[in-house]
Amino acid sequence: MDKYVINGGNKLYGRVKIQSAKNSVLPILAATVLTDESVKILNVPQISDVKNMVKILNCLGCVAQYENHDIVINSANATSYEIPSALAHELRSSVFLLGSVISRFKRAKIAYPGGCDIGLRPVDLHLSGLKRLGVNIVENNGYILCDAERLIGNEIMLDCPSVGATENIMLAAVKAEGTTVIKNAAREPEIEDLQNFLNLLGAKICGAGSGTILIEGVKKLSGGEYLPIADRIEAGTFLIATAMCGGEICVEGALAENISSLIHKLRENGCKLHVKNDKITISSKKPLVSVKSIETQPYPGFPTDLQAQMTALCCICNGNSIVTENLFETRFKYVPELRKMGADVTVIDRNAFVRGVPRFKGATVIAQDLRGGAALVLAGLAAQGRTEVLDISHIDRGYESFEYKIRSLGGDIIRNKM
Numbered sequence: 357m358d359k360y361v362i363n364g365g366n367k368l369y370g371r372v373k374i375q376s377a378k379n380s381v382l383p384i385l386a387a388t389v390l391t392d393e394s395v396k397i398l399n400v401p402q403i404s405d406v407k408n409m410v411k412i413l414n415c416l417g418c419v420a421q422y423e424n425h426d427i428v429i430n431s432a433n434a435t436s437y438e439i440p441s442a443l444a445h446e447l448r449s450s451v452f453l454l455g456s457v458i459s460r461f462k463r464a465k466i467a468y469p470g471g472c473d474i475g476l477r478p479v480d481l482h483l484s485g486l487k488r489l490g491v492n493i494v495e496n497n498g499y500i501l502c503d504a505e506r507l508i509g510n511e512i513m514l515d516c517p518s519v520g521a522t523e524n525i526m527l528a529a530v531k532a533e534g535t536t537v538i539k540n541a542a543r544e545p546e547i548e549d550l551q552n553f554l555n556l557l558g559a560k561i562c563g564a565g566s567g568t569i570l571i572e573g574v575k576k577l578s579g580g581e582y583l584p585i586a587d588r589i590e591a592g593t594f595l596i597a598t599a600m601c602g603g604e605i606c607v608e609g610a611l612a613e614n615i616s617s618l619i620h621k622l623r624e625n626g627c628k629l630h631v632k633n634d635k636i637t638i639s640s641k642k643p644l645v646s647v648k649s650i651e652t653q654p655y656p657g658f659p660t661d662l663q664a665q666m667t668a669l670c671c672i673c674n675g676n677s678i679v680t681e682n683l684f685e686t687r688f689k690y691v692p693e694l695r696k697m698g699a700d701v702t703v704i705d706r707n708a709f710v711r712g713v714p715r716f717k718g719a720t721v722i723a724q725d726l727r728g729g730a731a732l733v734l735a736g737l738a739a740q741g742r743t744e745v746l747d748i749s750h751i752d753r754g755y756e757s758f759e760y761k762i763r764s765l766g767g768d769i770i771r772n773k774m
């Protein structure tokens with residue numbers, strides 16, 4: 357197992373290029389099961405979540421492989437409808453395969469998915485949506501077994517706008533008979549990206565990005581080449597890092613409109629942000645001003661995937677803040693680690709009450725999940741002294757070359773064996 361060793365205190369300067377969004381690439385890869393023709397996905401990050409999805413596709417009999425930073429997939433000879441349980445446990449997004457595998461084979465078997473332990477993360481909305489399309493579902497011994505004679509379009513009203521459930525239903529409905537309408541759909545940019553990818557292959561979907569998505573079933577999908585949108589969470593992480601460390605960086609390839617909630621908050625913190633085309637420049641001079649409250653919400657609200665990084669920032673602001681996590685139950689597991697670094701934070705239920713301190717102090721801390729782990733790295737970069745972040749495999753799930761990119765901006769961070 358690896359760890360990061362960080363000598364904090366350097367300001368960050370330079371440019372950083374953002375890769376395709378993990379949360380776009382994963383459902384898009386799942387979607388490739390729906391076509392017999394070759395598909396190429398461009399600028400894909402080499403992170404463990406994506407590598408695990410590629411492994412699962414290969415286990416299904418698809419031929420999927422990286423070509424540098426692209427992935428080429430041919431699913432013509434896919435034979436298996438069983439998602440291997442070891443891989444399903446590694447990767448929550450394996451559940452997206454239910455929609456596409458059931459569409460292709462009229463049956464699917466998957467173990468309950470894993471992923472970051474940030475709360476209950478049920479899949480009830482995925483399953484009830486699939487049932488509305490005619491899928492029979494049996495849950496047995498930790499497995500979900502699905503079969504359907506035919507998939508038939510229907511109207512589906514989601515109880516809450518779940519990203520994964522919206523995507524899974526889209527995947528099952530693309531080649532269903534008739535029309536499917538998803539109401540109270542999630543509106544995240546990655547959903548619109550999945551729509552654009554599927555439409556490139558010949559699907560007939562509209563409305564993604566709004567609360568109502570219309571899917572007219574088609575008989576066949578073709579192949580194609582697709583560049584997914586940039587990773588707004590990776591971009592946001594580098595912006596917050598610079599806000600915390602001071603300095604000036606340009607984040608290249610990211611769409612500011614997809615993280616406007618973050619950009620507003622960083623401006624309230626006293627940072628200067630400038631947006632031009634797909635470039636966001638931030639300059640930060642400390643001390644940072646506290647923002648009174650931050651609440652995670654479904655898109656376009658403040659993203660839960662930037663909550664931990666933003667809480668770390670609040671810890672070194674001049675003043676107090678309250679951070680409220682509305683999406684996941686246990687997404688403050690990094691807080692005791694930040695306290696080891698001198699932060700003054702108290703968590704009560706879904707709220708973190710933060711009293712700003714002048715700076716973090718270096719310490720040995722343990723990453724508990726992907727974004728919480730990233731928050732600890734940012735705290736280490738801004739800290740006085742040496743920080744070790746242990747168990748960084750969590751961080752490897754979502755950030756490619758994290759330490760290289762940080763080093764190129766002047767941060768002092770290396771990867772070592774634990």
Ligand code: UD1
Nearest residue numbers: 379449477478479480481482518519520521660661683684
């Ligand atoms: C996706 C993202 C994740 C992000 C999250 C919220 C991917 C691969 N992952 O996760 O990075 O943090 O969106 O933006 O895209 N829920 C149910 N029943 C369900 C499904 C969800 O109650 O069947 C609840 C969840 O417990 C949670 C809320 O809905 O409270 C949002 O979850 P959801 O949008 O489904 O998140 P994911 O798709 O798992």
